[in-house]
Amino acid sequence: MLELIDVAIKFGRLQVLQPTSVRFERGKTTVLIGPSGCGKSTLLRIMIGLVEPDQGQVLIDGQPLTPASVLSLRRKIGYVIQDGGLFPHLSALDNVGLLARHLGWTRLEVRSRVEKLAELTRLPQEALAKYPAQLSGGQRQRLGIMRALMLDPDVILLDEPMGALDPLVRYDLQEDLRKIFQTLGKTVVMVTHDMGEAGFFGDRVLLLGSGCIVQDGTLDELIAAPADDFVRRFISAQRLPGLNGKEVAP
Amino acid sequence: MNTLLRLSAVAILAAGTAAAQEQKPLVRVGSKASIENVILGELLTHLVNSSGAEARHRAALGGTQIAFQALTKGDIDVYPEYTGTLTAEILQGEQVRSDEDLRAALARRGLSLSRPLGFNNTYALGLPDAAAKRLNLRKISDLARPEHAGLRLGFSEEFMNRADGWPGLQAAYQLPHRPKSLDHSLAYRGLAAGSIDLTDLYSTDAEIAYYKLRLLEDDRGYFPEYHCVLLFRNDLANRAPQVLAALARLEGAIDNAAMSEMNTRVKTDHIRERQVAADFLASKLGMKVELRREPNRLWAATQGHLLLVGVSLAAAVLIALPLGIWSYKWPRLGHGIMALVGIVQTLPSMAVLACMLTFLPIGPAPAIVALFFYSLLPIVRSTLTGLKEIPNHLKESAIVLGLSPRARLWLVELPMASRSILSGIKTAAVINVGTATIGSLVGAGGYGDAILAGIRLVDIPLILQGAVPAAVLALLVQGGFDLLEPLVVPKGLRLAAGKS
Numbered sequence: 001m002l003e004l005i006d007v008a009i010k011f012g013r014l015q016v017l018q019p020t021s022v023r024f025e026r027g028k029t030t031v032l033i034g035p036s037g038c039g040k041s042t043l044l045r046i047m048i049g050l051v052e053p054d055q056g057q058v059l060i061d062g063q064p065l066t067p068a069s070v071l072s073l074r075r076k077i078g079y080v081i082q083d084g085g086l087f088p089h090l091s092a093l094d095n096v097g098l099l100a101r102h103l104g105w106t107r108l109e110v111r112s113r114v115e116k117l118a119e120l121t122r123l124p125q126e127a128l129a130k131y132p133a134q135l136s137g138g139q140r141q142r143l144g145i146m147r148a149l150m151l152d153p154d155v156i157l158l159d160e161p162m163g164a165l166d167p168l169v170r171y172d173l174q175e176d177l178r179k180i181f182q183t184l185g186k187t188v189v190m191v192t193h194d195m196g197e198a199g200f201f202g203d204r205v206l207l208l209g210s211g212c213i214v215q216d217g218t219l220d221e222l223i224a225a226p227a228d229d230f231v232r233r234f235i236s237a238q239r240l241p242g243l244n245g246k247e248v249a250p
Numbered sequence: 251m252n253t254l255l256r257l258s259a260v261a262i263l264a265a266g267t268a269a270a271q272e273q274k275p276l277v278r279v280g281s282k283a284s285i286e287n288v289i290l291g292e293l294l295t296h297l298v299n300s301s302g303a304e305a306r307h308r309a310a311l312g313g314t315q316i317a318f319q320a321l322t323k324g325d326i327d328v329y330p331e332y333t334g335t336l337t338a339e340i341l342q343g344e345q346v347r348s349d350e351d352l353r354a355a356l357a358r359r360g361l362s363l364s365r366p367l368g369f370n371n372t373y374a375l376g377l378p379d380a381a382a383k384r385l386n387l388r389k390i391s392d393l394a395r396p397e398h399a400g401l402r403l404g405f406s407e408e409f410m411n412r413a414d415g416w417p418g419l420q421a422a423y424q425l426p427h428r429p430k431s432l433d434h435s436l437a438y439r440g441l442a443a444g445s446i447d448l449t450d451l452y453s454t455d456a457e458i459a460y461y462k463l464r465l466l467e468d469d470r471g472y473f474p475e476y477h478c479v480l481l482f483r484n485d486l487a488n489r490a491p492q493v494l495a496a497l498a499r500l501e502g503a504i505d506n507a508a509m510s511e512m513n514t515r516v517k518t519d520h521i522r523e524r525q526v527a528a529d530f531l532a533s534k535l536g537m538k539v540e541l542r543r544e545p546n547r548l549w550a551a552t553q554g555h556l557l558l559v560g561v562s563l564a565a566a567v568l569i570a571l572p573l574g575i576w577s578y579k580w581p582r583l584g585h586g587i588m589a590l591v592g593i594v595q596t597l598p599s600m601a602v603l604a605c606m607l608t609f610l611p612i613g614p615a616p617a618i619v620a621l622f623f624y625s626l627l628p629i630v631r632s633t634l635t636g637l638k639e640i641p642n643h644l645k646e647s648a649i650v651l652g653l654s655p656r657a658r659l660w661l662v663e664l665p666m667a668s669r670s671i672l673s674g675i676k677t678a679a680v681i682n683v684g685t686a687t688i689g690s691l692v693g694a695g696g697y698g699d700a701i702l703a704g705i706r707l708v709d710i711p712l713i714l715q716g717a718v719p720a721a722v723l724a725l726l727v728q729g730g731f732d733l734l735e736p737l738v739v740p741k742g743l744r745l746a747a748g749k750s
Contacts, residue, residue, distance in 0.1 A: 048650045074652035085647035089665045089740035098661060099651050131742035133749045147651070 001026045001187045002155055007046055007056030016042050018212040019056065026154070029181055029188040031202035033195065035234065038208040040191045044157050047189070048079050060155070075099070078148025078156040078186075082163040084140040086132040086147075092139075093128040096147045103151075117146040122176055138169035145177065149184075156181070158190040162197065174200055195219070195238035207231055274304040275490040280329035280612075282317050283310040283691070285516050285523070285706055286371065286454060286509065290330040290478070292527035294497060296539045301496035308612060309523075310702055312600070312691025314339055316607060320693075321481060322359050325611040328482035328497065331363075332371060334474040336481075338414075356481070364480035365501040369454055369509040372476040373409065374465040377448040378441055382464040389469040393448075394424050403429035404437050404446035414474060415450070422472045453506055456513035478504070499535055508534070517707060547700070548719060554614070554695030555723065558686040562618045563679050566625030571671070573626070574633025575659065584634065591626040599624075599688045607692060617689030617696075624685055625678035632674020636667025669739045669747070676731040683724040687716065697723075 002024040009017045017039045024030050032040040045051040047058055049070040058065040060073045086095045094101075096117065097110035105113075118125055121142040132140055141161060148156055161177075162170045178201055181188050192198055198205050199219035207215045207222060215227040226232040277298045281291025288309050298305035308326055311317045318340050320326045336356075337346045346352050356363060375390055382388070385398065392398065409415040410431045419425065432440065437449040438457045451458065453465060480497055487494055508530070515526045528539040573591070577584030599620060606616030640663060648662040664671075690698030700716030703709070736744070 050646060050650060071652060071654060074650060077650075079650040081643060081647065085643055087644060087647070087662055087666070087742075088746040089668075089742045091742065099653060102653060102657050102661065131745050133742065133746040 001061065002047065002189070003059040004043070004047070005057045005059065007043075007053045007058065009042060009046065009051065009053045015211050017046075017053070020213060021056075022206065022213065022216075024155075024187055024189055026187050027185045028203045029190065029201050030204045030206060031198040032189065032191045032206050032208060033193060033198045034208035034214075036193070037210075039211045040208045041159055043208070044159050044189065044191050048074060048077055048157060075103075075151055076153050076155065078145075078150075078153045080141075080144045080148045080156065080158040080161045082160050083137065084132070084142075084144025084147075086140055086143055088132050090131075091128070092123075092130055092132070092135065092143050095132070095143060096128075096150055098147075100150055113150065114146065117149055120149075120180060121146050136169075137165050138173060141165060141173060142176075145180075149180075153186075155187045155189070158188070160191055160193070162192070162194075177201075195235065207234065209234070274302060275493070276306060277303045277328070277486070277490055277493050278306050278308060278326045280308045280311055280317050280320055280326035282314060282329070283312055283702060283706060285456070285513055287330055288523045288703075288706070289512050289516060289527055290367075292524040293500060293531065294328060294330070294480070295524070296527055296531055296537070297496045297499065298493050300537060300539065301490075301492045303490045303493045308693040310690065310699070310706065311612065311693055312603070315604060316612070316692060318481075319607050320612045321361065321483065323607075323611065324483065324485075325613070327486050328480055330367075330478055331481045332476040332478055333366070334372065334476035336363075336479075338474060357484075360484050362482055362484055362487075364482070364498065366477040366479055367500050368478075368502045368504045369506045370475055370477050371452050371454045371506075371509070372468075372473045373415065374451055374453040374468070374473070375448055376441075376451045376458065376463040376465045379462045379464045381447065382466075387464075387466060389467045390419075390423055390472070391469050392466070394426070399426045401427060401447045402445075403427045403448050404432045404440050405429045405450045406434040406437065407431050408434075409450040419472055422470055454509040454513055456510065456517040458510050459514050460518055478509075503534055504530075520707070520709060548715070551695065551697050551699060551716070552719060552723070554689075554699075555683070555686055555697050555720070557614055558617050558621060558689050558694060558696050559679065559682045559723075559727075561614075562621035562686075563625055563675070563682055565618075565622045566629055566678060567675060569622075570626045570629035570674075571633055574630045574671075575637070575664075577630065577634045578637040587630065588634070591630050594623045595627045597623070599685065600691070603688070603692050612693040614689065614694045616692050617686065617694035620688075621682050621686055625682055628677040628681070629671070629674045632670045632677070633667065636670025636674075637663055639670065640666045665740050666743065669735070669743060672731065672735060672738050676728065679727045679731065680724050683720060683727055687720060 004020060004022050006019050006021050007017065008015070008019040020043070032043060034040050042051060046053050049058075049065055060076060063069060063073065065073055086092075087098070090098065093111070093114055096114045097105070100110050100113070101107075114128060115125060118128060123139060123142045123146065127135055127139050132143075135143070141164075144161070162173060165173065174197065181201070188201075190201055202219060205217065205219050205222060206213050209230050215222055215231050222231060223235055226235060279291050279294045279298060281287040291307050291309055295305040295307045308320070311320060314331075314335055317326070317329050318331070321329060331340075333352070336352060341352070341355050344351075344355050346355055353363070375393075377387065387393070387398070393401065405416055410429065416429060420427075430446075432446075437446065437451070438461055440446040441449055441463070442461055451463070451465075457463070458465065480500070482494070482497075512526050512530055515521045516523055524541060528541055531537040531539050570591075573587050577587045602620040602623060603616055606619050610616045610619065644662070644666070645658075648658045653661065686696050687698030687701050689696050690702050697716040697720040701713050701720075704711075704713030704716065
């Protein structure tokens with residue numbers, strides 16, 4: 001599935017990511033969490049080839065990510081960003097079906113696939129004819145997810161997908177999304193800075209701090225046995241329900 | 251079968267001979283942009299037509315160099331020129347001292363000149379006839395007499411500064427005066443109002459008769475001679491010998507008074523040049539000239555103008571769009587491209603037109619090329635800006651989707667930049683409509699003909715005949731692009747813009 005081997009990157013003199021190796025297991029949801037600037041988004045961007053690492057290798061299905069392979073490998077990965085990243089000049093349907101159409105799908109094939117995805121993500125069918133500017137934030141995000149699922153990729157990467165949504169919309173979407181991930185059995189890597197979200201989605205949580213993975217485990221393990229003082233402070237700062245006022249295990 | 255072939259061969263031959271007999275030789279007459287030159291051009295046009303050839307008048311070309319260049323390149327066959335201009339300006343540096351030198355220098359270029367038409371349009375000094383009588387002034391040397399030392403002289407800026415103007419004149423005649431400089435057109439009013447006593451003028455100016463001026467005799471032969479001659483291509487003698495014979499009828503036929511009178515009729519009486527020319531030929535040579543009905547000027551000018559704007563704009567879009575895209579993809583190259591199209595924009599239009607004339611014939615082509623150059627900057631810049639302004643997360647969205655660079659450009663980036671690109675094209679089109687009026691300097695047609703003629707004739711209504719349609723066309727172009735926007739700019743973008 002998805003593996004990083006000894007990947008590191010500097011922006012100027014700043015070591016954004018220390019040499020890091022990590023494997024993401026098939027069918028599991030892994031959450032990358034950490035404070036701003038810890039390198040979690042950079043890690044995700046390296047996996048899709050938006051950023052080229054100074055060293056190390058990314059393997060997707062055992063195939064190394066290179067300039068020559070990046071285009072075809074990207075099509076095996078769905079990528080979701082905040083607010084969906086929809087193109088304003090295309091209707092919802094055309095946004096979701098853009099790549100498929102480009103790859104030669106017929107209009108009919110695209111339409112039936114998109115309608116199925118709308119059902120899966122609980123997007124009202126009438127929203128498909130509308131333009132992004134006419135849709136709500138939650139609908140745009142559902143479309144972003146549909147677009148990522150369009151070619152039925154094995155891997156889904158999500159970069160703070162709920163960041164721009166208000167709490168109620170967010171709550172619904174989280175529920176739906178977890179159900180989708182579980183049903184489809186995708187390999188999911190999600191970046192968030194929200195501990196609650198991390199616990200809700202993550203079979204596994206990677207906590208990053210200043211460019212390296214500080215702790216790798218389940219959320220329970222992180223709370224029960226923080227690897228160091230940084231992890232402890234990070235978890236305490238999140239005001240998790242049930243943790244309120246209580247000390248994280250020393 | 252055989253018969254059929256033979257029959258058709260005969261038919262083709264017959265048609266060919268008929269066409270050859272029908273075909274009159276085409277003679278292209280040129281004239282520089284002044285009232286006098288356009289009148290002379292019309293005289294030549296009438297004479298050519300009367301000789302059985304077909305004349306086309308490229309009227310009011312934008313200057314001596316343009317006209318002479320057009321003649322040497324063969325864009326025109328004949329145009330009126332002045333001996334002084336030939337020796338002092340066109341053949342400057344070739345040490346032309348005698349008539350033989352002049353003819354030899356022209357022959358090297360495949361050109362010949364006629365004998366003088368009669369008038370000498372040189373610098374002269376003039377003053378109101380009444381004052382001249384009162385002061386007993388006939389010759390320039392009279393001015394040196396002590397009792398005339400107090401005369402107030404007002405000269406045009408050019409005359410004050412030219413070596414063959416006042417500085418040389420003062421030295422040649424030992425004149426004691428301290429003239430002041432003023433605008434040439436104001437000088438006549440100054441004379442009439444009495445604020446100056448004497449000014450410089452051209453010896454065939456229309457105002458000489460109007461203001462009843464006397465020209466002082468250049469008794470020491472100081473001013474160079476500007477005899478009017480016809481300059482023509484040698485091949486004209488082979489192509490249309492009867493035309494040369496017809497044109498020769500003008501030799502010695504127009505004296506200073508006649509030319510001045512024709513200028514007056516056009517300038518002050520607002521009679522068209524072709525009418526004035528026809529009247530002169532009737533009275534002087536007993537020629538009956540049939541004035542053809544002029545085609546609808548407005549419609550012809552509109553067609554000409556649309557041709558200039560349309561072709562130049564279409565070419566500019568085809569070139570500027572890729573330039574803008576390359577500037578976006580390779581920013582270093584983009585700096586170079588932007589600098590280049592920026593420099594092109596600053597070139598004076600006259601300079602661009604003159605350059606174009608070295609390898610393009612007079613007519614629409616050089617103007618279209620110049621307009622093309624001026625259209626590049628707005629379109630390149632708007633393309634670059636439109637592409638740059640696409641939010642970064644959307645550019646990345648297209649990348650991570652797995653679209654190839656080419657597909658990203660066509661499916662995402664260009665549609666998203668369409669509004670900006672269209673507005674750049676609109677700007678270029680509207681500017682083009684205005685700039686295209688300079689095309690008439692090189693015989694390109696369009697609304698500029700009326701505007702330049704109006705300026706030449708100080709005829710405001712004539713200027714408006716060109717300026718108003720140009721303004722209307724600019725508005726129509728603007729409106730047209732506004733109507734085009736919904737077709738070009740995707741609906742979703744317009745919705746998004748409306749929301750923000």
